[in-house]
Amino acid sequence: MNLNATLIAQLVVFFILGWFTMKYVWPPIVKALDERSAKIAEGLAAADKAKADLALAEKKAVEELRKAREEAAQLRAAADKQIAKLMEEARAEATRLIAQAREAAEQEARAAVERIKDDLREEVARLAVAGAERILRREIDAKAHAELLANLKQELV
Amino acid sequence: MTASAHGPTASEYVVHHLTHLNTLGGPQKDIVDFSVINLDTLFFSVLLGGLTVYLLYRAARKATSGVPTRFQAAVEILVEMVADQAKGVIHSAESRKFVAPLGLTVFIWIFFMNAMDLVPVDLLPRIWEGIYVAAGGDPHHAYLRVVATADINATLGMSIGVLLICIYYNVKIKGFGGWLHELFTAPFGSHPLLYPVNFLMQIIEFLAKTLSHGLRLFGNMYAGELIFILIALLGGTATVLGFVGHVLAGTAWAIFHILIITLQAFIFMMLTLVYVGQAHEGH
Numbered sequence: 103m104n105l106n107a108t109l110i111a112q113l114v115v116f117f118i119l120g121w122f123t124m125k126y127v128w129p130p131i132v133k134a135l136d137e138r139s140a141k142i143a144e145g146l147a148a149a150d151k152a153k154a155d156l157a158l159a160e161k162k163a164v165e166e167l168r169k170a171r172e173e174a175a176q177l178r179a180a181a182d183k184q185i186a187k188l189m190e191e192a193r194a195e196a197t198r199l200i201a202q203a204r205e206a207a208e209q210e211a212r213a214a215v216e217r218i219k220d221d222l223r224e225e226v227a228r229l230a231v232a233g234a235e236r237i238l239r240r241e242i243d244a245k246a247h248a249e250l251l252a253n254l255k256q257e258l259v
Numbered sequence: 260m261t262a263s264a265h266g267p268t269a270s271e272y273v274v275h276h277l278t279h280l281n282t283l284g285g286p287q288k289d290i291v292d293f294s295v296i297n298l299d300t301l302f303f304s305v306l307l308g309g310l311t312v313y314l315l316y317r318a319a320r321k322a323t324s325g326v327p328t329r330f331q332a333a334v335e336i337l338v339e340m341v342a343d344q345a346k347g348v349i350h351s352a353e354s355r356k357f358v359a360p361l362g363l364t365v366f367i368w369i370f371f372m373n374a375m376d377l378v379p380v381d382l383l384p385r386i387w388e389g390i391y392v393a394a395g396g397d398p399h400h401a402y403l404r405v406v407a408t409a410d411i412n413a414t415l416g417m418s419i420g421v422l423l424i425c426i427y428y429n430v431k432i433k434g435f436g437g438w439l440h441e442l443f444t445a446p447f448g449s450h451p452l453l454y455p456v457n458f459l460m461q462i463i464e465f466l467a468k469t470l471s472h473g474l475r476l477f478g479n480m481y482a483g484e485l486i487f488i489l490i491a492l493l494g495g496t497a498t499v500l501g502f503v504g505h506v507l508a509g510t511a512w513a514i515f516h517i518l519i520i521t522l523q524a525f526i527f528m529m530l531t532l533v534y535v536g537q538a539h540e541g542h
Contacts, residue, residue, distance in 0.1 A: 104287040104289065104290050104291065104292065104295075105290065105291045105292075105293075105411065105412060105415070106281070106287060106291070106292050106293055106294075106295040106296060106297065106412060107293045107294065107295060107296040107412075108295075108296050108297040108300050108301055108410065108412035108413065108416070109412040109413075109415055109416040109419070110293070110416065111296060111301050111416070112300070112301075112304060112407075112412060112413045112416030112417060113416040113417070113419055113420050113423075115301075115304060115305055115308055115416075116365070116416060116417045116420040117420060118308075119308045119311065119312055119364045119365075119368060120357070120360065120361035120364055120365070120420075122312050122316075122364075123312060123315060123360035123361065123363060123364040124356065124357050124360040124361065126312075126316055126319060127312065127315040127316055127318075127319040127360060127363070127364075128319075128338070128356075128359065128360035128363065129319075130319040130320070130322045131315075131318060131319050131322045131334065131335060131338050132338065132342070133322070134322035134323055134324050134335075135324075135335060135338065135339065137324030138324040138325075138327075140324075141324055
């Protein structure tokens, strides 16, 4: 409990230790701490940025998808329209061809009927003449009565 | 000691434990004698101070901004703690460059010196006695006190160190004239009649700060050491009661003392920062 020169020695040691810490201990540790803080701050900022980028990219993707879908819908509509148009054209063409064919067939049929009618007329005339010939025998001269026969033929139409 | 052949009385045991190993080779007679130096205090103080700066230096050498090791993290926690405290009470960044590291060192150093209290109270003195006797000395003169902070010279030495730092910053911040002016005009005001009163108050303030700073640590550690010695005496009775009492009281006091040694180290560091902070502020 007595005071002596230990006090002065302790005082000197106190300052030496303080000086040593100030010179060789404190600065590197504080520097490391500050650097780490900066690093962590950077990392957090980068993470935030990445998150924002991701959100942006997601939004973009949704937008692109929507656009693609719209485009596809448009294409489909155009294709449908084209198909409808082609079908319409084909149908018209077909109708036209059918009509033509029918026309031709009808004409042919008409001609055939006409021909058959003519033939039948000839035949009837011939039969009538033959019948008359048989009935009248020589009284009728085909050549002399040609006009009569022609008239008869006309009446049969 | 208790086991030695002649068996010292309790009083002799306590007195022996409280006597320093000094350059006199025996108890110091005068209250103040600056021709004497306590070798044990100096030895443990320098040894533990060296350990402190060695550990801190090792941490500082390997300090990186990457992932810290546990040791580095532990030192960093202390550094952050002291840096935060310093930031709170000292507003000059320039002054903090010296005072904050000083606070860190003082905290760990005092903690180590206080922690010597937790070493069994007879262990190191007994070893020293063995060495002393082997060297041809009288075992009655083999004094050794291991707790440097239980020596008033050590604690007052450090608190006077803090006082010198305070005076340095007073002069540095306010200028020598400014500080003198403050010494005579604060706290009561600038009037020639008040000059002596102010000056007296200032001197008392500096004295009180420094003395209480050093004596608080000394008192706590001295009392703690004394209680450990008394508890050891309990075991020294070599009875069942004494043994049980020694174990129970020793355990309880040691556990409680962990708090005290840390708290006292922290208080000394905080007051160092606070006093230096006050030196920066005008009254």
